Amino acid sequence: MLEVSGITRIFGGVTALDDVSFTIGQGSVTGVIGPNGAGKTTLFNIITGIYSRTSGSVKLGGKDITGLPPEQLARLGMVRTFQNIELFGAMTVLENVMVGLHTKSSSGLLACSLMMPWSIAEERRIRKAAMHWLEFTGITGLADDTAGNLSFGNGRLLEIARALAVEPRIILMDEPAAGLNSQETLGLAQLIGKIRGMGITVVLVEHDMELVMDVCDRIVVLNLGKKLAEGTPREIQENTEVIAAYLGDG
Numbered sequence: 001m002l003e004v005s006g007i008t009r010i011f012g013g014v015t016a017l018d019d020v021s022f023t024i025g026q027g028s029v030t031g032v033i034g035p036n037g038a039g040k041t042t043l044f045n046i047i048t049g050i051y052s053r054t055s056g057s058v059k060l061g062g063k064d065i066t067g068l069p070p071e072q073l074a075r076l077g078m079v080r081t082f083q084n085i086e087l088f089g090a091m092t093v094l095e096n097v098m099v100g101l102h103t104k105s106s107s108g109l110l111a112c113s114l115m116m117p118w119s120i121a122e123e124r125r126i127r128k129a130a131m132h133w134l135e136f137t138g139i140t141g142l143a144d145d146t147a148g149n150l151s152f153g154n155g156r157l158l159e160i161a162r163a164l165a166v167e168p169r170i171i172l173m174d175e176p177a178a179g180l181n182s183q184e185t186l187g188l189a190q191l192i193g194k195i196r197g198m199g200i201t202v203v204l205v206e207h208d209m210e211l212v213m214d215v216c217d218r219i220v221v222l223n224l225g226k227k228l229a230e231g232t233p234r235e236i237q238e239n240t241e242v243i244a245a246y247l248g249d250g
């Protein structure tokens with residue numbers, strides 16, 4: 001469902017990505033791993049329309065999406081989360097999810113905030129949908145808390161809830177376990193399983209190898225901007241080149 005073909009990105013004199021190609025199957029969980037500076041975040045930024053590529057293409061469900069901006073990608077069913085959590089800190093947890101839903105609603109944010117009669121039912125529907133995603137990610141009890149006061153782990157869950165509210169076909173997560181304690185990481189693994197259970201394709205850049213090996217069906221390994229290997233967790237763990245370049249470090 002996601003086809004990355006020959007992606008190259010040169011920043012000044014630095015080749016961050018060099019002819020990287022792989023395909024991701026519908027409903028699968030894929031990990032993108034590799035040492036610092038391998039090009040993982042650059043790859044995510046190109047797929048999700050934040051950076052342009054020097055050459056190559058990206059297709060989603062057979063449609064060429066190369067270079068489309070994030071809002072358009074969200075409408076096509078692709079969302080992402082960031083390494084540094086990006087939330088509306090002054091809003092409540094519930095409002096953070098509702099904002100994402102308002103962008104899809106027919107009434108729009110202005111009509112809803114003015115409490116126009118036709119928008120009241122819509123507002124109720126959006127509130128209910130947002131509560132569903134808080135429940136799905138296990139943070140219903142925090143609905144009325146200010147997002148800026150959340151712990152790092154709960155902030156991450158909120159970011160995932162907000163992305164899921166768009167009802168994506170594919171979600172890309174950039175280092176979702178970074179900054180989480182081991183209990184929170186276990187919870188994240190379960191949540192990724194639940195997301196996959198809904199038929200949503202998951203792609204994650206991640207350094208936590210236990211999590212990657214646990215949740216991924218397939219792994220793509222990048223090193224110095226090139227694809228070094230691709231395969232099942234077991235194949236990757238046994239690949240001598242991968243061990244030498246990355247896994248061997250500890």
Ligand SMILES: Nc1ncnc2c1ncn2[C@@H]1O[C@H](COP(=O)(O)OP(=O)(O)OP(=O)(O)O)[C@@H](O)[C@H]1O
Nearest residue numbers: 011014015016034035036037038039040041042043
């Ligand atoms: N905006 C930029 N301008 C110039 N060089 C960049 C830019 N973004 C990334 N690079 C370079 O591209 C290479 C790949 O970086 P990237 O952040 O994609 O690696 P990464 O695999 O995500 O690393 P990490 O695991 O540390 O997050 C690095 O050499 C980096 O310095």
